[in-house]
Amino acid sequence: MSQTVYPNYLDIIQNPDALHSWKDSLRSEPYRSYLYSYPHKTSYRKLETKLPLSELWDREPADTFFLYMHIPFCGARCGFCNLFTLPDKRADVHAEYVDALERQAAQWAPFIQNKPVARFAIGGGTPTLLEPVQLDRLFHIAQDVIGVDPGQASISVETSPETVTAERLTILKDRRVDRVSMGIQSFIASEADAIYRPQKPQEVERALEQLKRYQFPILNLDLIYGLPGQTLDSWLYSVDKALSYVPEEIFIYPLYTREHTIVKPEHIKQSGEDQRVRFYSAAREYLLSHGYTQYSMRRFAKAEAGSGKTLLPYGCQEEGMIGLGCGARSYTRSVHYSSRYSVGRSATASIIADYVAAADYTHADYGIVLSKDDQRRRFILKALLHAEGLALSSYTERFTASALADYPELNLLVHTELAVIEHEVLRLTGEGLTYSDAIGDWFISPHIRGLMESCVLS
Secondary structure: OOOOOOOOHHHHHOOHHHHHHHHHHHHOOOOOOOOOOOOOHHHOEEEEEEEEHHHHHHOOOOOOEEEEEEEOEEOOOOOOOOOOOEEOOOHHHHHHHHHHHHHHHHHHHHHHOOOOEEEEEEEEOOHHHOOHHHHHHHHHHHHHHHOOOOOOOEEEEEEOHHHOOHHHHHHHHHOOOOEEEEEEEOOOHHHHHHOOOOOOHHHHHHHHHHHHHHOOOEEEEEEEEOOOOOOHHHHHHHHHHHHOOOOOEEEEEEOOOOOOOOOOHHHOOEOOEOOHHHHHHHHHHHHHHOOEEEOEOOEEEEOOOOOOOOOOOOOOOOOOEEEEOOOOEEEOOOEEEEOOOOOOHHHHHHHHHHHHHOOOOOEEEEEEEOOHHHHHHHHHHHHHOEOOOEEHHHHHHHHOOOHHHHOHHHHHHHHOOOEEEEOOEEEEOHHHHHOHHHHHHHOOOHHHHHHHHHOOOO
């Protein structure tokens, strides 16, 4: 059934030199791709036929939904960013976009109101770049059009230091937002400048002090390691500075450079060496020593962090995801779809213009139909790359098969001590979590890899 990545895995396991060589191949290139979802968006293509959303969602088996709204505007494009976002601060452009998002929501609502929304997130871009009246409209759309109950749904919003104002934070508080996530990346001005991020440390500190006054249940701060000019001392200074605000969550991201980013691969290396694993390991040890629990390669959180609500359950495999807005992706079990994807400014602006001008949002015409193989790989990856690991019985319950029989190459992780099997759960070790991005990339199917490698972005 599966397209085994290493058909000679038994030969590798039985040969210590080959096993060592295989592990070294992962460790030699630890930062290959960040699979926060699978399949990767670069595998999406124009669908052969338009798929009616009414049919897709009618047969979606997820018990609860995740509603995501994408706001594809920001103040400036950072040097590491390859997201679907457009630097545009014009209020009238934002208002027209929210108008379109509300039309889309009204057309989608009949397809998805048969099940409750357990999670609601607004991302971007920078959602809080919107004027307060437009920001508040997003919650109106979620609650009054889609039917989100803020009393039983976790609600998360992304922000940036320069857009944090009392008026916006009051809206978030009144709308019962549980989690506010702010990208800081670095507390050092020269490092922010090196990634073309227009922020000053004083602005970051002002925003953080204001956020703390509103006492959101979860404050998350994002930091990046491997920045041009960054040293171990300066990296740990930023980590320590973030900890001084006692956030409930901290995400630490390795710097990635891609074809369309301003920062290039050669900017990562310090004195000819890639220091990212060293920086990660130091931050991991520091965060663990300060009472944080590691939940993935990137996410560290206080064990007691929570919304305070009695939330509806939602599975970690993230199916039943409703993506509203241009650039948002939607996930049903068998089909993932979105608008077209671009990084370049002119192409992104054109895609957004088409979205705003559209009259009909009731069909999927761009995405991917998941094969049985890739449905299985997705299920494995979405669990394995998190600290809780893959419950082998959950795989059997979903697919009436054994994960280790379908994908025997997973045994390589165990034999190299990158993973363990305990109480019928396949879980990455501390070292395995360090190399999550290499392990995730290794497990991509040949079909998806071919699509990703043939993708041409404008």
